[in-house]
Structures are given as structure tokens and as C-alpha cells.
Amino acid sequence: MKTFTRSEVARHSAENDIWIIIDASVYDMSRFIDMHPGGAFPILEFAGKDATDAFYGLHKQDVLLKYNRYKIGTIENEQPQINFYQAGDISKVPYAESSFWMGYKSPYFTENHARFRVAVRKILDGLKSEAREIEDSGERPSDEFVQKVGAAGLLAANIGPDAVHGIHLPGGIKPEEYDYFYEMIVHEEFARWACPGLGSGLLGGMTISVPTVINFGKPALKAKVLPLVLSGKKRMCLAITEPYTGSDVANIKTTAKLSSDGSHYIVNGVKKWITTGCFADYFSTAVRTEGGISMLLIERTEGVETKLIKTSSGSSAGTAYVTFENVKVPKENLLGVENQGFKVILSNFNHERYIMLCGASMAARLVVEDCFKWANQRKVFGKRLIDQPVIRNKLAGMIAQVESMHNWLENLTFQMNHMNYDEQSIKMAGPLALCKYQMTRMLHHVSDDACQIFGGRAITKGGMGRNIESLQRTYKFSAILGGSEEIMADLGVRQAMKYFPKGARL
Known part of the structure; x- marks a missing residue:
């Protein structure tokens, strides 16, 4: 130069x-x-x-x-005065990162976690430009793009410690070392893309469906399906919700009748609002069998059709209306035990909500960082926004809410690290539900204040307010999917009542 x-x-x-x-x-x-x-x-x-x-x-x-x-x-003889972001950088803006990454002490994170975050951030920063092109176009994430993420070990890493055996992880982290704090980092780093549509299409359906095969699939089925999905060569979704029943799983109408020779099921019915469904090669599907609800892994074959449902998150989510018409499904594709599908369905709710919590926390933190930067550089009536007490007050409220929720999330992550699956099932459903309820309330307030700080830019797609507009448009997904706020609040209290001491009085 x-x-x-x-x-x-x-x-x-x-x-x-x-x-x-x-x-x-x-x-x-x-x-x-x-x-x-x-x-x-x-x-x-x-x-x-x-x-x-x-x-x-x-x-x-x-x-x-x-x-x-x-x-x-x-x-000549001048140096840049503005910090230029490099791939993998940890932000120096106050509250742009959680406390450990800002130089504070943590009882949870280690230097290995720090090395892992930088490695993951470098990988995803390198893919961010392509990710945003897909998000803005609303197109299907390409096979090449999905396989890049899979080759980096980051598809498996999204599913948790049970999915990374034999996977090469970023930062030289050994699979046996991988815990829920590493997983938290992965969800946060994907959230930094601020591509909710692509995020759903790439990860949403996969993260909630693959565990049904890991935990309930027969060995031959696991050997066939998991390597293909975790490498990005095939895609998978969870097909439970129907237009008639919504979250009322007990009343689903999709049927699976065993053939006369007992070799396969014949499936008929429809599913709706199926994340990643338009792109899926495999559908982990709730069906009504002769004696109750069962779960089947259905391959995209003759009789399976999908139609795009356009949602606020964008078409790259691949949200689908799925039709099954006389679809033949091998009996070996039964997940778990016939007529005991509720066990399969309920098995992953806690983890699904945990994933949503991690992404929501970082989405809000990303907005706080943008607001802090904007308030420092934007001048109105001869003053920076940050010089206005009302703006500092809004920032204070946003920061306090984000930090409070993140600290609760870190505590829940610690509990998950020190409980087996059975103990998590007993103890974590209520706290995770209440945390999700409060997290989505936090998103509402942070999004609202961020819009006021950014003004017109906050309601314009792309540009300076991209992250704020994205959160404002899509935060309700977190408040509805995986259990609505009202259901989460009720579940949290009902779970607490199980342990309410009978003799307790004022």
C-alpha cells in the first residue's frame, strides 16, 4: 500500500x-x-x-x-484510531461478552473454554458473509455450506455431549472433555450471525430431532443416519405438530398402520410448522399407532411432500407443511417402543429449551453491544447519544436484564453438568421453563429499548440496525416455540408444587 x-x-x-x-x-x-x-x-x-x-x-x-x-x-505518519474487528476477536465493549471473557473470574469456565470460543468464532466469522447472503435471499442453505459446518464439528457440537464422540472439535478440545459449557459457547456463537431464518434451517430441526435417533434408534439405524446428518450430507427434522392440534400431542391424527406381513408401517397424515422440513431427508415423526402414540423415522421417499410456510424468521428456515400419503416405513425405523412415543417426545424438551435460552441470551447481548457502540458514535443536536441521561438509563436497564438472565443460565448449565439424564428430568424441567419464560420477557424489553435507541434504523432490514431489526422481528419465536410463555410459567409453578412441603404455613 x-x-x-x-x-x-x-x-x-x-x-x-x-x-x-x-x-x-x-x-x-x-x-x-x-x-x-x-x-x-x-x-x-x-x-x-x-x-x-x-x-x-x-x-x-x-x-x-x-x-x-x-x-x-x-x-502518511497516521495510525488508525478505530478498532477494526478481526475474525475471532473477543469484543472489548463493556457487556458485549459475559463476565469471564471480559477478564472477570468464573467458577465455571477454563482457559480451554476460552480457546474453544476463539476457535469457534473464527470459523463462524469466516462463514458469516455467506450466512447473511443466504438469510437475506431466503434460499435453502446449500449442501456445501452445511457440510462446511459439519466438517468443523459444529453440527454435532450443537446437539451436546452425547453427539460428539469421534468428532474433531475446534480448538483441540477432546470429545470426552466436551460439556454443557462448551455447548453453550457453540449456541452463542451461532447466534452472533443474527440470522434467525438460516439458524433454524441449518440447526433448528436437526438439534431437536437427532437426539431421538441417538437415544431411541436401533444400532443399525444410528449407524446409517447419524454420520450422514452430523456431516451435513443429509438433513433431519422433528415432525410432531399438526394443524388440528398444535401442541396438543395426545390428539394428533397422523396414523401408522402395520402392514399385513408386519414388515413396515403405512403412514398417512399431515404436519405443520415443521422447522427445516422443506430441506429434510429424514423426519422424526409422531404417529398414532393401534395402541397409542409412537415415533417413526421417515425418509423422504414416495408419498412425502413438503410445502414452504413463510414465517417472520425468513424462508431459509425451511418451515414446512408436510404431507404423508401411504408412505411405507420399515418397522426397523421405529424409535423406542411402539405405543410409548410420549417418552421419546418428552425426552428432549429440556435440552431444546436450553438451546433456545443460550441463543436468546447472546442475541440480546449482541444488541446491547450495538446500542453501546451506536450511542457513543451517534451525535444528535451536537451531543452523543450516550451523553443523554435517558439513553444511559435505557442501556442500564438492558444490561441489568441481560446479565441477570445470563447468570441464571450459567447456574442451570452447571446443574446440567453435574446431573445425569434421570436427575435432569426430575429437577430441571421447572427451572428451565421459568428461565425461558423470563428470558423471553427480557428479549421483549431489550428489543423495545434498542429500537428506541436506533430509531428508524431499527426497523430497516440490513445496515446499521440489522441486529436490532432482526431481534425485534423474531424474538416472539422464542416466546412461542418450545413451549409458550404461559405454558412455561405454569409448568414452572406446577413442578415446584411437587416439592411443596405439606405442612408449610404462613
Whole structure:
């Protein structure tokens, strides 16, 4: 890169010869001006001048990376004054990371966890640009993209400690060392993409369906299906909800009748709001058998059709209306015991809610970071936003709520690390349900205050307020999916009442 003086840059201020300065770097805008989405005027206004403040008032740093080819040099004897994010960096903005990553002590995290987070962040930062293109287009995540995530060990890592045996994990972490705090990190780092549609299409259906095969599939079925799904070569979803019944699983209408020779089931029925369903090769499906509810793993074959349901999270979620018409399913694809499908269905609710909690916590924290940055750089009526007491008050409320919820989540993660599955089933359903209830209430308040801080940018897709708009548009998914707020609140109290001492009185 060449070096220039500011006076040299100033000479390039004609309409067909435009140089500008952004944080001690020099950019030739001559070829870009006709392509500038905001028209020629904003660039012409700063031709030959320093445009740093104006640029950061309109754009994120990602734009500089995207158009780095127009950089031709730097200003002589000047150093950049703005911290430029590099892949894998841990943010230095207050409360942008949870306390351990900001230099505080933790009873939970180790240096291995820190090394793992940086390694995962580097991988996902490298995929972020492609992820956001998929999110914005609403397209199906490509096989190549999904397999990149699988090759990094990050599909299996999303499912938890039981899924990573034999998997090469980032940061040199051994599978036997992998615990729920490592898993928490994985969910948080994917949430940093701020791509809720893609996140659902890539991970949503998989994380809630694969455990049904891990825990209830026959050895031959596991050997066939798990390597394909965890590598990203095949995709999988959970098909329980129906248009007639919603969450009332006991009243599902999809039937599975055993053939006369007893070799296979014949499945008929429909499912609705099935995350990843449009892309799925396998459907872990709740069906009504002769004596009750059962679970079958159904391959995409003749008689299986899927139609896209458009939702607020975006079409990359692959949310589907699924039709099964005389679908033949081998009896070997039965998950668990016939007529005891409720055990399979209920087995993963705690973990599903845990995944949602981790993603929600980081989504809110990402918004806090953006608001903190914006309040420090945005000037209104001659003052920065951060100089206004009302803005500091909003930030304080957001920070306090995020930190409170995250600390509860860390405690629940610790409990999960020190309980086997049976103990988790007994003790964790209530606390996880109440935490989810309060977490989604927190998202509501944080999203609302963030919108007020960002103004019009908060309701504009893309650009400066991208993360805020995304959260505002989609946070209700966390309040409804995996158990609505009302159901979670009731479940939490009902679980507590199981241990209420009979003789307790005021």
C-alpha cells in the first residue's frame, strides 16, 4: 500500500477522480460512485476529504471489508484510531461478552473454554458473509455450506455431549472433555450471525430431532443416519405438530398402520410448522399407532411432500407443511417402543429449551453491544447519544436484564453438568421453563429499548440496525416455540408444587 499526504488526497476531488479518507486509509471512489446505493451526492460531498465520522454514521465496518478493493493506501505518519474487528476477536465493549471473557473470574469456565470460543468464532466469522447472503435471499442453505459446518464439528457440537464422540472439535478440545459449557459457547456463537431464518434451517430441526435417533434408534439405524446428518450430507427434522392440534400431542391424527406381513408401517397424515422440513431427508415423526402414540423415522421417499410456510424468521428456515400419503416405513425405523412415543417426545424438551435460552441470551447481548457502540458514535443536536441521561438509563436497564438472565443460565448449565439424564428430568424441567419464560420477557424489553435507541434504523432490514431489526422481528419465536410463555410459567409453578412441603404455613 502506498502512503499519501492529506494535501495529495485533497487534489482528487473531481467528479471523475474522487479519493476519500476513512480512519487514515485512502479509498478511490471514482469507479464506485455510480454503484453507491445512496447515490453520488454523499460521496461527492466528501471528495478529497476525511469522511470517517460520516461513514460510521451510516455504515458498519463490514462495508469496508466488502469494498476493500477500493483501498489504495494510507495517510502518511497516521495510525488508525478505530478498532477494526478481526475474525475471532473477543469484543472489548463493556457487556458485549459475559463476565469471564471480559477478564472477570468464573467458577465455571477454563482457559480451554476460552480457546474453544476463539476457535469457534473464527470459523463462524469466516462463514458469516455467506450466512447473511443466504438469510437475506431466503434460499435453502446449500449442501456445501452445511457440510462446511459439519466438517468443523459444529453440527454435532450443537446437539451436546452425547453427539460428539469421534468428532474433531475446534480448538483441540477432546470429545470426552466436551460439556454443557462448551455447548453453550457453540449456541452463542451461532447466534452472533443474527440470522434467525438460516439458524433454524441449518440447526433448528436437526438439534431437536437427532437426539431421538441417538437415544431411541436401533444400532443399525444410528449407524446409517447419524454420520450422514452430523456431516451435513443429509438433513433431519422433528415432525410432531399438526394443524388440528398444535401442541396438543395426545390428539394428533397422523396414523401408522402395520402392514399385513408386519414388515413396515403405512403412514398417512399431515404436519405443520415443521422447522427445516422443506430441506429434510429424514423426519422424526409422531404417529398414532393401534395402541397409542409412537415415533417413526421417515425418509423422504414416495408419498412425502413438503410445502414452504413463510414465517417472520425468513424462508431459509425451511418451515414446512408436510404431507404423508401411504408412505411405507420399515418397522426397523421405529424409535423406542411402539405405543410409548410420549417418552421419546418428552425426552428432549429440556435440552431444546436450553438451546433456545443460550441463543436468546447472546442475541440480546449482541444488541446491547450495538446500542453501546451506536450511542457513543451517534451525535444528535451536537451531543452523543450516550451523553443523554435517558439513553444511559435505557442501556442500564438492558444490561441489568441481560446479565441477570445470563447468570441464571450459567447456574442451570452447571446443574446440567453435574446431573445425569434421570436427575435432569426430575429437577430441571421447572427451572428451565421459568428461565425461558423470563428470558423471553427480557428479549421483549431489550428489543423495545434498542429500537428506541436506533430509531428508524431499527426497523430497516440490513445496515446499521440489522441486529436490532432482526431481534425485534423474531424474538416472539422464542416466546412461542418450545413451549409458550404461559405454558412455561405454569409448568414452572406446577413442578415446584411437587416439592411443596405439606405442612408449610404462613
